[in-house]
Amino acid sequence: MNRLGIAKVAALVVLGCVLLAFPFIAKDRYQVHVINTVGIYILISLGLNIAMGYAGQFNLAMGALWGVGAYTAAILNTRFGIPFWLNVPAAMVAAGIMGAIVGLPSFKVRSHYLAIVTIGLGEVINIIFVNEQRLTGGADGISRIQMPSFFGFPINTDERYYYLILAVVLIGFFIARQILKHRIGRSFRAIRDDYQAAKAMGINTAYYQILAFVISASYAGVAGALFAHLNTYISPDIFDFSSTLFILTATMVGGMGSLAGSIVGGLALPILQEYLRVIKNWQLVAYGIAIMVVVLFIPGGVMELMRRLRASRALRWLSAERRPEERFEPEETNVSGN
């Protein structure tokens, strides 16, 4: 193990300690609550990143699919008293199935058209939340969802819930990494970079397109179940198009086509919002300007910025170790499809 490796391990250990100790070093309960929400956003963002950043499939129904997960968990819990641990897989499956349906148009349409079709289907799902009052409680939503307990140990505070979310996010991140490393990931990238060529090479494009939608929707579904059981109350306006936009923005700011980007974006945006509260009304304006600056000047998001820094000569000269010319690979930032 070389010096860099040791530094990396040390950084990981410190990071791990900070993550584990966070509820104890947080200033107040509200901070923990914000970070719990961050975890949920990171999960959705990972899903969106897999579909959009890696497979090039515009899934702009993510907000609604998140809602499908949340409503599945909420209905199962409040109607049938089914506990959290069964609701999570149920929400994952329900959202996954819905994701497959949302993804069906991807056989026929792509790019702008797929974007608007998924936005439209997301709206339809949201309208169902509002209108199927007997099932979903209509515009009032569903309240009094139980918080989970672990073998009799109640997970009923933000601090306790934090560890649950931390575990799920870590598992979600590693599953995503494994998926993308192997055959599925390679097929995704092939479809994203050149649809026709991928097809010609014998990749079952239809299968992988739907798979991309199902995987991203499953992430949203799990995030939905976590959200419902954390907040104990859900209503349809949470899951409208603006939530999709928020996730999309977070992912783009972090870096589309990079899983770490999802974490950075999911962390940065809600925290940025909290800090921008100081400037009151102007915070949303500043937020919009920030989005435009990122898009115009660093389209690959924070992750690209870091790659650029790492690739810059000045920095390499400064670092003690002079490594051979590092290859700059912009392929991960090209996410348009074709």
Added chain:
Amino acid sequence: MNIGIFLQTVIGGIGIGSLYALIALGYSMVYRSMGLVNFAQGSIYMVGTYFGIIWYAGMVMGLHVPYPIALIIGISLNAMLGVLLERIFRPLAKLDLMFMLLGTIGLGFVLDNLFVIIFGAEGFAVTSPLPNAPLVVFGIRILPQMLLLIGVSALLMVSLQVFLKRTRSGKAMRASAMDNEIASAMGIPVHRMNAMTLAIGSGLAAAAGILAAPIVYVNPAMGSAIGLKGFAAAILGGLGSIPGAIAGGLVFGVLEAVSAGYVSSSYTRGIAFLVMVVVLMVKPSGIVGEVTVEKV
């Protein structure tokens, strides 16, 4: 089925449909000339509405400008905004769809929230310049303002076609939209043409907003839903096609009105989107759109 009520529903749909059509024109023209999908169009529509209505409703120094003049002021101010926007969109148009999407959405976000700061989040109702009592023709009841909306929109669409087909600038605009490199080689100032396109698109959106203001409610969030529907209408007709935008808008409006009247009013928005999805699946290039060949 009562034929009178059906006609009344259809006319109401055409009214809202011409609103969608005017907004869809903005999407399609800008897409055609710059290759840019402008998701700030809904916010531009909202801004244009305010630009006109503030004069009419006496929000500027208590002035009560007559409605037609307020309409013209609103259209001109919004057209100027369009010219400014060309500067922001120029670098955006070179990026991938996803970045364009986000960049223009960011811009819309800025506009929306600036207007919340200036005018407050809560909206206001605008009194119609025409009598509020519906006209009754053969038992069909129509709001005079709705007729005005349909009439002026039709006039604007016809003049747009005449402008594009008959005038020098219109032809230059079409040429630069068709191939901006060759157009600029021919001495057509492409950037100025793009600015003009954005000005026209924004002006039409302002017209739509000011004409519809007495029917709908004016508030800074009014653009988001209508912007999405206008885009759906543009896609329905075939993005980039001008007759397509008009047809798409009208079809979308009528569809919405008829489904609200006869199927389910709570599912209106959903039904319109579902039909759009189905149309796209069957004919991805839209109602009027040309067939596009997949580039390898």
